[in-house]
Amino acid sequence: MHYETAPAKINLTLDTLFKRADGFHEVNMVMTTVDLNDHLSFEKRADGKIVINTNHQFVPTDRRNLVYQAAELMMETYEIKTGVNIIIDKRIPIAAGLAGGSADAAAAFRGMNALYALGADIEELAELSGKLGSDIPFCIYGGTAMAAGRGETIQPLSKPPHAWIVLARPEINVSTRTIYGALEPGKNLPASKNMSEAVNNGEYQSIVSLMKNDLQEVTCRKYPAVKKLLASMDSCGADAAMMSGSGPTIFGFVQKERQASHLYNAMKGCCNEVYKVRLLG
Structure with missing residues (x-):
């Protein structure tokens, strides 16, 4: 076994x-x-x-x-x-x-x-x-x-600095193929090279300021529930919030467990499926 x-x-x-x-x-x-x-x-x-x-x-x-x-x-x-x-x-x-x-x-x-x-x-x-x-x-x-x-x-890349993540998944299903099909590639300035440097240097503030997902705009346009959840994550105290992959899950970064618990409890009022986890990396 x-x-x-x-x-x-x-x-x-x-x-x-x-x-x-x-x-x-x-x-x-x-x-x-x-x-x-x-x-x-x-x-x-x-x-x-x-x-x-x-x-x-x-x-x-x-x-x-x-x-x-x-x-x-x-x-x-x-x-x-x-x-x-x-x-x-x-x-x-x-x-x-x-x-x-x-x-x-x-x-x-x-x-x-x-x-x-x-x-x-x-x-x-x-x-x-x-x-x-x-x-x-x-x-x-x-x-x-x-x-x-x-x-x-x-x-x-290097292990990123310690952080807590709150994940929230709205009760919708998103078609990855549909999202990519509606995408305008190359529309936004790339951020991955700068993010790699921020991660390797362990710069928490740079990491949260550089977060970027080209699919997020498309998914939010097609699925308003994702846009609403992102706004809630921001207003409830996340240092930064973003969608993962093609969605629909969004996540918020905080540094302290107390903040993570507060954010977790606040997001539980917005949707049923919420998780408080550590960044592994």
């Missing part, structure tokens, strides 16, 4: 530079992990099957799940003939812009590597994982990093 932790991520920046010939957007992003985790366990089985069980009714347990696809790709790549039982204890909200599915897939790559003692290094796993999704390579590395290309080119 082998166990893996899969932490959620937030974007500190998301710069969209241009639309590529392959249909994807060229991006620069600074991302970091937070202390909100799914937990996965892995156990060998003899019949060559991949069997997934989970505590969340809306998480598929067949090939629609990235965890299944990751296990399948590892079995094909490394010629594993036996199968695996995988249990996913889901804590990260789904379809929230927090890369929960990608974090679980990354845990599956690491978990299969450890369970079968394959000896693959982190660069090898990250490159392989890019075949399944743009956020998975970052989740393989974890910590804090700048991601480029489609998100698959990873440059690790």
Whole structure:
């Protein structure tokens, strides 16, 4: 039996530079992990099957799940003939812009590597994982990093200064494809290079002042609930507030736990799904 932790991520920046010939957007992003985790366990089985069980009714347990696809790709790549039982204890909200599915897939790559003692290094796993999704390579590395290309080119950064994060997810679902489809790439000045320097220098005030997400304007225009929640986060005392990924989850930064508790309680009055977590990085 082998166990893996899969932490959620937030974007500190998301710069969209241009639309590529392959249909994807060229991006620069600074991302970091937070202390909100799914937990996965892995156990060998003899019949060559991949069997997934989970505590969340809306998480598929067949090939629609990235965890299944990751296990399948590892079995094909490394010629594993036996199968695996995988249990996913889901804590990260789904379809929230927090890369929960990608974090679980990354845990599956690491978990299969450890369970079968394959000896693959982190660069090898990250490159392989890019075949399944743009956020998975970052989740393989974890910590804090700048991601480029489609998100698959990873440059690790220093651990950011200590901070608390309050996450709030409104009760709506956002289509990532729709948001990117309505985007004007290159419209805003990129912020990821300056953010990388602020993170590496441990400058908390610079980090919160440089936060930027090119998708936020589009999502707020299409989903007023996100715009309203951002305004509430600002008015309730966050040092800075922003949307993660394509949304709908928004997050607020504070430095002290007392402030985080106050912000958490205030946001509980605005929506049901609120989390108070530490910045891991």
